Amino acid sequence: MTKPSSSAKSTYDPYASMEGQDASASSYQADSVPAEPQYKLVIDENVVEKISSKAAQKIDGIIDMKGNLLSRVQEGLGGNDKTKGVDADVVDDKNTKLDLDIVLEYGKSATDVFDQIKKVVGQDIKDMTGLNVIEMTVNVVDVMTQDEYDQKNGNNTDDGQSGYSNDQ
Numbered sequence: 643m644t645k646p647s648s649s650a651k652s653t654y655d656p657y658a659s660m661e662g663q664d665a666s667a668s669s670y671q672a673d674s675v676p677a678e679p680q681y682k683l684v685i686d687e688n689v690v691e692k693i694s695s696k697a698a699q700k701i702d703g704i705i706d707m708k709g710n711l712l713s714r715v716q717e718g719l720g721g722n723d724k725t726k727g728v729d730a731d732v733v734d735d736k737n738t739k740l741d742l743d744i745v746l747e748y749g750k751s752a753t754d755v756f757d758q759i760k761k762v763v764g765q766d767i768k769d770m771t772g773l774n775v776i777e778m779t780v781n782v783v784d785v786m787t788q789d790e791y792d793q794k795n796g797n798n799t800d801d802g803q804s805g806y807s808n809d810q
Contacts, residue, residue, distance in 0.1 A: 703750035
């Protein structure tokens with residue numbers, strides 16, 4: 643009687659027949675070595691938020707995205723919050739939910755801007771990540787003119803006054 647080689651049980655041969663093997667050896671091989679590699683693409687919520695924020699800021703009628711306290715601190719220190727005004731929840735491998743907080747330009751139609759957000763943001767998310775936007779809430783948190791926004795953020799340089807005196 644010949645003794646089976648001990649190396650036969652530790653070597654995986656995907657073409658070997660399952661017949662003739664005892665149950666413990668086949669379950670060990672099936673559990674430890676999958677027949678095919680497992681591949682998985684994971685999209686971080688931060689990536690979805692960044693794409694959504696950039697896409698929304700391209701839309702006419704949105705002056706800015708409304709950030710939280712951390713966003714304001716970053717901007718105050720000269721930084722820029724790339725996910726400002728967006729909260730994303732990646733539900734599963736195929737779907738995401740979005741909440742956007744926007745500052746609407748005075749005189750623009752909120753419903754028209756909303757339709758553009760759904761179209762542009764939804765398409766950018768789909769194209770770049772493969773995720774479907776299954777729920778989107780757009781909160782209009784403020785409305786102002788471009789001039790008001792510029793004044794509020796210190797971008798108003800068209801009045802000719804710099805705030806510094808050149809008198810000597």
